[in-house]
Amino acid sequence: MHCDYTADGAPRRVQQLLAEGISLPDGSGGERDAEALLNGRFAFVNVWRSIDPEHPVLQQPLAVCDERTVSEADKFKYMLRSMFK
Numbered sequence: 100m101h102c103d104y105t106a107d108g109a110p111r112r113v114q115q116l117l118a119e120g121i122s123l124p125d126g127s128g129g130e131r132d133a134e135a136l137l138n139g140r141f142a143f144v145n146v147w148r149s150i151d152p153e154h155p156v157l158q159q160p161l162a163v164c165d166e167r168t169v170s171e172a173d174k175f176k177y178m179l180r181s182m183f184k
Contacts, residue, residue, distance in 0.1 A: 105176070110137050 104112060114133045122128035123136070149155040166174075 104143060108176075109141075109143065112143075113137060113141060 113136060114130065117123075117128045117133040117136075118130050120128065123132070127136075147161065149160060
């Protein structure tokens, strides 16, 4: 299962990552850079791979859907707790 960020959660995650010392590819980071980044456009890119060498996923490992097509009853929010320290 994969969960995307909400409109509120994505900016909060940017602030959290940069405050914890994760830097951007250009070397910037920190709370001040988070504010500058959030004033523009940004995207999270998720990378996925099959991790079972004996039974790898070979076809159609992921599905893409428009979140507007998912029933509210099937959605839930979760709290992401960072492991970066």
